[in-house]
Amino acid sequence: MKHEGVGFIKAKRILSYGMSMRLFWVIYPLVCFIIAACLCVSAADFSVRFIEEASKNAINQSFKEAGLTWAHAEADGLQVFIIGDAEDEAERFQAISVAGSVVDAARLIDQTDLLDSSDGYTPNFSLEILKNISTVSVIGLMPTNSDRAGFLKKLAKAAGVDKHVNDLITATAYPSPVNWEPTLRLALAAVKETEIAKITVSAGSVTVETLADSLVEKRKLQTSLGRSIPKGIVLLLEISVPRPVISPFVFRAIKLNEGFRLEACSALDAEIQGQILKSIMAYAFEGKQSCQIGLGMPDVHWPKAIQNSLMALDRLAAGSLTITDTEIKLVGDAATPQQEFDQAIGDLENVLPDVYNVQGILPHPKTTSGLGQAEFIATLSPEGLAQFRGLVKTAVNEEIFESLAKARFGQDAVYSALSLDDSLPQDWSIYVLAGVEALSLLKQGIVTITLDEVEVRGRTEHETAKADITNQLIEKLPQGYNFRVKVEYAPPRKIEVYVPSAQECLVQINGLLSERKINFEPSSDRVDLEGHNLLDDLADVFKTCGEIPLEIAGHTDSQGREEMNQNLSQSRAQAVLVELQRRRILTSSFVAKGYGESQPIAPNDTEDGRETNRRIEFNLINDQTNLQSDDPTKPQSQPKEALDEQN
Structure with missing residues (x-):
């Protein structure tokens, strides 16, 4: 145990x-x-x-x-x-x-x-829009009661579908300044019309800095934006035009008994042009002088070469001076003494840089035995009708000439009365064809061709036509052959395109809607075939109206739930807006809004009344408040017409 x-x-x-x-x-x-x-x-x-x-x-x-x-x-x-x-x-x-x-x-x-701003302080609202090839950025300060999301959406649309918009806008709770909304609309128009631009927006003013490919494009842009300026808004345009390449660089002057005449002048920039015109002022040149500015000046000594060459020309009693890049051709009058002419050429060669090559031509008096006064005259009327009279050498030359004339002026705009003379010099056909080409660059004029020279006189609507004609004759005429170009530049007349007012546009729309109606498919926002046909006609009216502030208002009858009617009216108003956009109508100032059954204009207890209440209305939007004006003292700014819709 x-x-x-x-x-x-x-x-x-x-x-x-x-x-x-x-x-x-x-x-x-x-x-x-x-x-x-x-x-x-x-x-x-x-x-x-x-x-x-x-x-x-x-x-x-x-x-x-x-x-x-x-x-x-x-x-x-x-x-x-x-x-x-x-x-x-x-x-x-x-x-x-x-x-x-x-x-x-x-x-x-x-x-x-x-802090309390009871002292009346208002921020300096402004936006800066930067547009380039791929993106658009907008930075600045705008009021909170301005539709920022709507503005950005319209900005993206104006810039193009492939543009990305960088939003760097800050909003503040101050009231919009006067003219803020119309100023934004003008800025959007500038975005749409330009490819690369800096657009600065402040209340009441828009500054656009952009580029244009040419003077013509610059004027088109100025005209287009000028038509978009709302009342009370200031538009400042700074449009730069890249300098064209001039090839060849040409200077041509003629000395006659009555004085000097400038036929062509090229300059690298305004400074070089000033130096050349200063040299010209030392001689008795007729009319107002100017140079075509562009790239391609062959040498930095170009202005000095012109100055020295003019001094040599002045030493002759008469003659012509043509400088093409670095080639200088001085042609004296046949009456000029040979020694005097050689001295002028030698002195000119001594003062010019080595890059320039001087060619002196002193023609001998021509003999015209057996030819009489050989002459060819071509005229062009302001309406574009071309007439040709004179001599040609062979039938083949005549056929070639008529083919060229019809190609330049049109099949039905050419009249010719030509005679054959096989004793004419071999180069005669070259003179004639060069004269036809020169005439085609004019709006109205006459070309006279003799054995001694070609003379071109007339008016043109193109600023560079005189220089273009000179360059063309230098290139095509044989060496030593004289020509004169006396062409005046006359700017084309401005054609004022009538743009109807917003009220007039809506009167035209109401005229279309008086007998026809836009219908939708039942219980849908899809426009039916008849409605599409009417929208095509409405689009033609809108294209003549330009950009107008417009509300597309959708309404329904009282059948069905209120929320459903509200949504249906909004989708139908939006559908009308989309259909107009598909027809390439400017809709950046359009707003689609549904009112549902809240604004009946007839009783809803009958079928006719309900049909009347199912409608689309076009209302003008007030520039300042984007609301309809209720001021009875002002002209009625909201004509409207019901477009029938089937619920």
Whole structure:
């Protein structure tokens, strides 16, 4: 028994020890986990507090450096609160921008307030739109009561479907300034008309800085934007035209008994043009002089070469001077003494740089024995009718000439009375063809060709036509053959295109709608076939009207749920807008709005009344408030017509 008691005690002790060890291995990891968790929480809390303090201190230091003493930052976790009272919206925006440069803008919470602006302060609302080939960016300050989302949508549409719009606009709770909305519409028109531009918008004015490919394109852009200017808005255009490449660079002057005449002049820029015109002023040139500005000047000494060449021409009793790039041709009158002419040529060669080559031609008096006074005369009337009289050498020459004339002036605009004379010189056909080409560059004129020279006189609507004719004759006429170009530039008359007023446009629309109606498919916003035909005719009217502020208002009868009718009227008004857009109508100033059953114009207790209430109305939008004007003293600005719709 004694031995059994001792064994029992030992077994009990062993069992107790085993249970203690088992409990130890359970409790020990749990304690370690709890300690580790406490350490992690402490570390996280320390990190958060460190980030809070670091962010807060860094932002406050930046505020101090920027002079924004009214603003301070407080941190709560990763969130940073900007607190303070700003004097105006510009200071508030500056504070947010400074804080955003220190920490991620997503962590910032704006809790700033504006001081009382009872003193009448109004921010300087302005936008700057930058448009390039692929993107459009807009930055600036606009009022919150202006439709920012709508403006950005219209901006993307005006810029083109492939353009991405970067929105950097800040909005502020101040009322819109006078003429703000029409100013935005003019800016959108400028975005649509330009490819690369900087457009600055402020209340009442729009400044457009852009490029045009040519003077013609510049004038087209000026005219197009000029028609889009709303009343009371100022448009400032700064349109640059890249300089064309002139090849060859040409200067041509003729000295006659009555004085000098300039027939062609090329200059690199306005400064070079000034130097050339200063040299010209030393001689008795007739009329107002100018040079075509463009790239391609062959040498930096071009103005000096012209000055020295004019001095040589002035030493002759009569003659012509033609400078083509670095080739200078001085042709003297046949009566000029040979020694005097050689002296002028020699002195000119001595003062010119080596790059220039001087050619002197002193023609001998021509003998025209057996030819009499050979002559060819071509005239062009203002209506475009061309008449040709005179001599040609062979029937083949006559056929070639008539083919060229009909190609240049038209099959039915050419009359010719030509005679054959095979005793004419071999180059005669070259003179005639060159004269026809020169005449084709005129609006009205006459070309006279003799054995001695070609003379071109007339008017043109193209600024560079005189230089183009001169270059063409230099290229095509034989060396030593004289020609004269006396062409006046007459700008084309401006044709004023009548654009009907908004009220007149709606009168025309109402005329179409008086007997025909737009129908929709039942319980749908899809326009039926008859409605599409009417929309085609309406689109023709809108194309003559330009851009007008218009509301397309949808209405329904009272059958069905109110919410359903509201949605249906909105979708139908939007469908009309989309159909007009598909017909390439300018709809940037159009708004589609559904009124549901809220504005009946007939009782809804009869079928005729319900049919009348199912309608679309076109209403003019007031420039300032985008609402219909209720001022009875003003002309009625909201003619409208119901377009029948089937619910």
